[in-house]
Amino acid sequence: MSLQLDWSNEQNIMDIPDNWIAKLGELLQLAGAAEGMEDGEVTLTFMDDTGIHEMNRDYRGIDRPTDVLSFAMLDDGPDELDIIFEVDSEDEGDPLSGMLGDIIISVERAKAQSEEYGHSLEREIGFLFVHGFLHLLGYDHEHAEAEAVMTAKQESVLSAAGLTR
Known part of the structure; x- marks a missing residue:
């Protein structure tokens, strides 16, 4: 197995070019290699601000749009729900094995931020994807030192x- 990207644009926010998906796959491989991750699956969903x-309101209690959300499958904090499933007798293990989590990106927010920062939309979506991936692995930016580590890894x-910018 290797790192796999499964993506969705069900809201059809914009036409996502095939070369962008290839670039996101490349980013996943590069970020995974940098973190010593050889296997796993990441699901990416493109959404609008609404x-x-x-999702930000319902899952984080923050009543406003955001640019990216990450939901780690391996997160087992005190506020997480227990995952209950039945394993088919023919199945050789946990059906969630290898699933790293979900990343949701607001294309509308990414467009606005790419204009604000003066770089391409592809770069902004790439940044948000890597940012979300690092969150799946447990990185955060709650204080200056952690933010500096995360920023260096992303860049x-x-x-x-x-x-690049």
């Missing part, structure tokens, strides 16, 4: 993929 606003991966 959809991500609802290293984006630079390696040719997505």
Whole structure:
């Protein structure tokens, strides 16, 4: 197995070019290699501001849109729900094995931020994807030191993929 990207654009927010999906796959491989991750699956969903606003409100208690949300499958904090499933007798294990989690990106927010920061939309979506991936692995930016670590990791991966400002 290797790192796999499964993506969805069910809201059809914009036409997502095939080369962007290939670039996101490359970013996943680069970020995974940098973190010593060889296997796993990440699901990426593109949404509008309304959809991500609802998710941010419902799951984080923050009543506004955001640019990216990450939901780690391996997160077992005190507020997480227990995952209950039945394993088919023919199945050789946990059906969720290898699932790292879900990343949701607001394309509307990414467009606005790419304009604000003066770089391409592809670069902004790439940044948000790597940012979300690092959250799946447990990184955060709650204080300056953690933010500096996360920022350096993001910029290293984006630079390696040719997505500079």
